[in-house]
Amino acid sequence: MPINFTVPELSVDTNSSKDTIIYVLSNDWPLTVTQINNRISDLYGLNISYQAVHKTLLQLELDNIVLRKGKKFELKKSWIKNLKNFATTLENRYILNERKKNIKYKGKPITLKFDDMNDFFREFLSLLGSNQLIQNNNRAIYAIQTHGWFPLGFRFSDYNLLSKLVKSNKKGVWCVIQKELPFDKVVAQTYKRAGLNVLTGIKDDAFKHGVIAQGDFVFDINFSPATTELVEELYSKTQNLSVYFREFTKQFTEKKDVNIKIKIRKNPSYAKLLQKQVLSHFKEEEQND
Numbered sequence: 001m002p003i004n005f006t007v008p009e010l011s012v013d014t015n016s017s018k019d020t021i022i023y024v025l026s027n028d029w030p031l032t033v034t035q036i037n038n039r040i041s042d043l044y045g046l047n048i049s050y051q052a053v054h055k056t057l058l059q060l061e062l063d064n065i066v067l068r069k070g071k072k073f074e075l076k077k078s079w080i081k082n083l084k085n086f087a088t089t090l091e092n093r094y095i096l097n098e099r100k101k102n103i104k105y106k107g108k109p110i111t112l113k114f115d116d117m118n119d120f121f122r123e124f125l126s127l128l129g130s131n132q133l134i135q136n137n138n139r140a141i142y143a144i145q146t147h148g149w150f151p152l153g154f155r156f157s158d159y160n161l162l163s164k165l166v167k168s169n170k171k172g173v174w175c176v177i178q179k180e181l182p183f184d185k186v187v188a189q190t191y192k193r194a195g196l197n198v199l200t201g202i203k204d205d206a207f208k209h210g211v212i213a214q215g216d217f218v219f220d221i222n223f224s225p226a227t228t229e230l231v232e233e234l235y236s237k238t239q240n241l242s243v244y245f246r247e248f249t250k251q252f253t254e255k256k257d258v259n260i261k262i263k264i265r266k267n268p269s270y271a272k273l274l275q276k277q278v279l280s281h282f283k284e285e286e287q288n289d
Helices: 017-025 033-042 050-062 077-101 117-129 156-167 182-193 225-237 241-253 268-288
Strands: 066-069 072-075 110-114 141-145 173-177 197-200 210-214 217-223 260-266
Touching: 017 033, 017 050, 017 072, 033 050, 033 072, 050 066, 050 072, 072 077, 110 117, 117 156, 117 217, 117 260, 141 268, 156 182, 173 182, 173 268, 182 197, 182 225, 197 268, 210 268, 217 225, 217 268
Parallel strands: 141 173, 173 197
Antiparallel strands: 066 072, 110 260, 141 210, 210 217, 217 260
């Protein structure tokens, strides 16, 4: 979801009146137009007219960057948080991109952290669809998930990631989704169209969080309580994609935190156990039909 905000140059050495005003309000607030104009002139030696400062403040208010309180102005906390989140997400994407290129198992568990649902879905599927850990295509994926994972800003390339996942795992992708909320069913249908084998509404008390086996590797996926709460709320009220994206926009306007961790470890016996457990659910479902 695009966020409308200006990334300021936090320095007085700039010709931008917007940047200068943001810089002033980052050091002292709330201030009147006159106070801002005086600080620009007295403290920083810049010659910007009162009218220009007032006009710029009105534009910053329209851009949801500053908040007017009577005759005074201050930076909006939501804009500050958006700016912080943008910088953090940007940094994490660069780190994840470099880390994804260099993921090599050296005998110790690897932990990946995500604060964005889209990054989690895309980066994780890219990893599972690559040959970075399993050096051959004669493999399968066995998954038990609490919910059907889905990006919050779906693109057609995301569907291609699912298709690539199936093609790169020649023995199939077998997915058991424990919950069966309205949107779990929507996700399951999308998974099936991409070629995954999917069951929903299969309670398995042995697994309290998401876990995936690929070859000898096990991926433990943990959502923080706040992230779990958000997903539960979204999935329970969502019947289709358009509602999903609308609710996502509403929820993330409130800037609820997302915290997801993936722990990667090599454990052949546990991977084999998970494979057996997943296939047993499919076999049981087949017998009940």
